[in-house]
Amino acid sequence: MKVYDVVPGLEFDAERDLAQSPAWFLDATHSVPPWTPMFGWFWINFCRHGMQYGAEKLSLPTVHGWDWRFMNGGGYLTLLLVKSEEEKQRREVEFRKAILPLIQDYDGIWNGFVKEILGRYENLKTLDLDSASNIELLDNFEGTINTCRRMWEIHMYMMYGTYTAYILFENMCRELAGIDDTSPVFHRIVSGFDNKVFQVDRRLWEFSKIASDQGLASVFLENQELDIRGKLEESEKGRNFLKDFSEFLNEDGWRMQRMSEMNLPTWVEDPTPPLSMVKQFILKGGSFDLDNERNKRILEREDAEKQILSKIPSEQRAWLEPLMRLAQKSGIFSEEHDHYLDLYTHAMMRRSALGIGRRFAKSGTIDNHEDIFFLIPDEVRRAGLNPGSFDLRYIVDRRKSDWMEWQKTPNPPAILAEGFDLDQAMGILVKSNDPIALKVVVGSMPQVRPELKADLYGTCGSPGVAEGTARVIVTEDELHLIKEGDILVAVSTSPSWTPVFSMIKGVVVDRGASLSHAAIVGREYGIPVVMNVFEGTAKIRSGQRIRVDANLGAVYILDK
Amino acid sequence: MAKKWIYWFDELDSDFNELVGKKCANLGEMTKLGMRVPPGFAISVDGYERFMEDSGAGEEVQRYFHDNRHEINRVGKQVEASREIRRIIESKNLPQEMAQELRQSYASLCDQVGLHDLPVAVRSSGSVSMPGQMETYLNVRGENEVERKVTQVWGSAFTTRAIAFRLEKSMDIAKTPIGVAVLKMINAKCAGVVLTVLPTTGDMTKVVVEANWGLGESVVSGEITPDQFIVDKTCGECEATISSKTKMVCYGPVGTRVAEIPHDLRCAACLNPDELAEIVRIAKDVEAHFNLPQDMEWVIDQDLPFPENIYWVQARPAKFTKKKQDESQYLADLMSQIFRM
Incomplete structure (x- = not known):
């Protein structure tokens, strides 16, 4: 093993890893721009653990979760498919038992997890980092590592379970009532919820x-x-x-x-x-x-619910209604988990790491407290109890210059084995039936309809039509450039973007599915969202007038 | 010697369903489990059949149905038949020998409790479930009244609904096996039900107790909003909802009447924590014994000290939304199928 591995054991190794799986996808939503080494270490280790934990806990019939690798600050993922038919059947039997608690007591389980994880955060926060002993500081850091690990377990168990219910509801709406998840009626059913x-x-x-x-x-x-x-x-x-x-x-x-x-x-x-x-x-x-939008949304939702239920034979309603309630929770969960899980845990990681960083900087272990983000936990442990005895600046220097290099060239969106193309790779994702891959990563493929003469074709994330000035936003720190009435154009959005939704008239995202952030929030604000246009940020320039027709999945650039 | 037709509750259990009807067999079963049930006895279907035969009522009923066989499918005729047959039955006295035996049993029940002319409840106890046709007489005092009410309960097997029901199910209309329970009336401070499952959700980790002042009828009929206590089976944590209770059912000079609840009692909890804990404890034991969620009725006697004041009058498997379980399983099956696509 090299001394400078960022995620020992999980660094991308082309030869071995492409033999294991022919396609590895860059997690562009989370690892662009490239991660700092310490953050990458946490994510690759524990997001990977959580996905496999969730898949095993629920005994998902077709997939064991995802495998992850680290390469130049980027997270690369692939699916761990269940290979034999016989094993699939065995896992399916177990799945039917394992999913039951979530069907019967969804709120109880989720609220219990929220309580558990908030308790852990409170615990971590009780330590005054600057007056703590080295032993206590390191202890706090180890506690943070365990909290992150647990957070990902909860995260992925809930996410797999929730999205499975959502996909079933979507399928049932299509089969029984002839509407799919890009239909406005469907969107009305899953909006009008607080979180x-x-x-x-x-x-x-x-x-x-x-x-x-x-x-x-x-x-x-x-x-x-x-x-x-x-x-x-x-x-x-x-x-x-x-x-x-x-x-x-x-x-x-x-x-x-x-x-x-x-x-x-x-x-x-x-x-x-x-x-x-x-x-x-x-x-x-x-x-x-x-508030105003919510009331409208609630009325529309109740109307849409009636519409769906009336199309379904009464003997089917007994199970379709609870299924619909479960599916409606997917949107709430999608947003809330970011707040209680990812964002909060990452804040705890930063808090604990900076506490150690300040101690290390004082002892000369590193030059600056923020240099701690260029160490990984094993190195923190090396100097944890006796920082004065160690000089880790050579590691920081090397990692920092690597990290700066990573920022210069974007990581490739996918790493594929020779003779394997992106379509085949996407095919594997779809065939896996992995609920998260389907609902967050892949989404529905846009239909190109030449008769519309649109400039971009996507899928409907939230219905409606709008015309306005395009504002292309690449990262969070550009959000303040958005003006009232703009149409936001982005690769994808995340919870810290939510407040701008009150100012904009519409959204165009390169990637997304019906449970992506942009779709969920767009529906609550009642603005059109077109997703999966792939080349929106490349083709549209800030300041251009554009027209989005989410109902048709079409985007028009008006002044070319 | 004639066939035995009166049984004390401790002689019975659920094997006697056919003979004394479900209610009596259930009281017997509870007695055998060591639960405190109101003292009393059961009259078996043999008693009913012997009465019908010896008094001549059976023959008259058969004749009536035979004579009216062409018209009996008409609702109007069924109403008339009910009136006529009940008149026939209630007009007959108990044959001498039976009357004597019944008086003896009532006398020894009075002795047992130590009260002259003990007020009793005379309840029907059918061996098959038949909706709404069985009568119950409360607060019955003295041997003559008991005798009269027993024949009235027998007659109640021929309400219009019962006749229609038997016709619809192609059962012999002239024959209605029915048992009768004669048991001490409890001077109820309060009464209610306990379920060892939440009926609305099927949650089996909780016990729910509902209670009102006076007799249990007000709670069972669902006419008032009773006090509600939801108790966690494991940790005993209790969530109490004390309602404003305005009306209760209590004894009248004859039968029962609805009374206003005195103002100072309206918003008071009608169970104290000890009584609640004891009711929950016993309900959990019974559930464990039958290995099935239970729906039980209890009464608290205001004249006796705790815990002897808790009486049980009913224990049966609870009806709850077991569908919930089935639907969940069905949903789980459907969810598993999406992985096959």
């Missing part, structure tokens, strides 16, 4: 009202995002506002600016992102859009 992410957004909106009531609106409007906090500190009212705001952040602000990375501050450390969202709400004025 934790929306609740956080609502709190930010409330803060925008408080700011206006307290006469603080000008502080937000007349200053750059970065200066708002400092300017607020200058007045009594501003300080009071910040006090309440940081209380809110202590509860709900344990999240990352970038969902799957740890080298950017959490909201608790740096409230600039949530404060700029407050600013956006002040700019926009009026009531919280989602």
Whole structure:
């Protein structure tokens, strides 16, 4: 083994790994831009563990979960397929028993997990990192590793179970009522639900009202995002506002600016992102859009539910209705798990790692506390109890220069064995029947309909038609460029993007399926979302006028 | 010697379903399990048949049905038949020998409890389930009244609905095997039901107790909102919902009547924690014995000290949405199939 492996045992090895599986896909949603070494170590080890844990716990008939490799800051994945028919049948028998608890007590199970994981976070947070002994610090770090591991177990068990129910509901709607998951009726059935992410957004909106009531609106409007906090500190009212705001952040602000990375501050450390969202709400004025939209969505949903149920023979309704309720929970889970699981755990990882980073920097083990992100846990352990006795700067130097290299050239979207093409590779994904691969990664393939004379063809993630200025956004830190009435164009979106949905008129994403973030949130806001256009970010330029017709899955560039 | 037709509850168990009807057999079964049931005795179907034969009522009933066989399918005729047959049965006195035996049994029940003219409940106890045709007389006092009510219960086997039901099922209309239970009335402080499963969800980790002041009829009929206690079977954690209870069922001079609940009791819990715990404990034991969720009725006597004040009047397998289980399994099967595509 090389000393400099980032994820020992799971570094991509073309020769061996392509022999194991002919196709490895880059996880572009989470590992572009390339991960820091420590984050990559956590993700590759434990996301991989969680997927296999979930697949085994539920005994998924066709798939053992996913295998992951690390290459140049990118996460590469492939499916672990169940090979023999006989084994599939055996696993199917077990699956029928294993899935039952989720069918019978979905909320009980999910709420229990949320309680468990929040308890772990509280536990980790009790340690004052700066006054702790080296032993306690390392202990806290080990506890964080275990929490991350457990988080991924919960994450993938729930996700596999939830999405399986969703896919079945989709199939049943198609078979019994003739509608699929790109149909507006279907979208109405799965929208009109609150979730934790929306609740956080609502709190930010409330803060925008408080700011206006307290006469603080000008502080937000007349200053750059970065200066708002400092300017607020200058007045009594501003300080009071910040006090309440940081209380809110202590509860709900344990999240990352970038969902799957740890080298950017959490909201608790740096409230600039949530404060700029407050600013956006002040700019926009009026009531919280989602409240009005939600009521409309609920009525539409109830109507759509009746529509579906009326098309189905009464003796089938007894099981279709509970199935529909389960499927509706998929959207809620898809959003909420980011808040309670990924974002929060990553914030805990950052907190614990920085605690050690500061200790190491003080002892000269590394130069700067943030250099800790260029070490991996085994190296942290090496110096953990006696940082003064070790100099790990040579590792940091080498890793950092590698990491900077990774940023320069994008990782290839797929690594394929010779003679194997992308279509065949996608075919394997589809054939696996892996619920997560189907609903999040692959999605439905767009139908090209030349008679529409559209510039891009995609699938409907949320129904509707809109026309406006395109705004192409590559990473989270460009979100503030979005203006009221724009149409967002992106590779994909994640929870930290949610607040901009109140400003935009529509969304075009390169990749996505009906349970992707953009589709779920777009439905709640009642704006059109076209997904899986593949080349949206390449073909559309910011400032161009575009028209999206999500019902037809078509995107038109109006001024070429 | 004539066939035995009166049985004490401790002589019975579920093997006697056919002979004394389900209710009596159930009271016997509970007695055998060591549960406190109101003291009393059962009159078997043999008693009914002997009465019908010896009193001549059976012959008259047969004749009536024979004479009216062409019209009996008409609803109007069924109403008339019911009235006529009940009149025939209720007009007959118990044959001498039977009357004596019944009086003896009632007397020894009074002795056993230590009360002269002990108020009893006279309940029908059918061996097959027949909806809504069986009568129950509460607060019956004195041997003459007991005698009269027993014949009335027998007559109640011929309500219009019972006749229609038997015709529909092609059963012999003239023959209706029916048992009777005669048991001490409990001077109820409160009463209610206990289920060892949540009937709406099929959740078997909980016990639910529902209670109201007075007799259990108000809870069983579902006319009022009773107090509700949901108790976790394992940890004993209790979720209590105390309702504002306005009406209860209590004894009248004859039978029962509906009474206003005094204001100071309306919002008070009608079970104390000890009583609740004891009811839950016994319900769990019975469930474990039968290995099936139970639906049980209990009464708390206001004159006796705890725990002797808890009486059981019914224990049967609970009806709950077992469908839930089946639907879940069905959904699980469907979900497994999506992996085959």
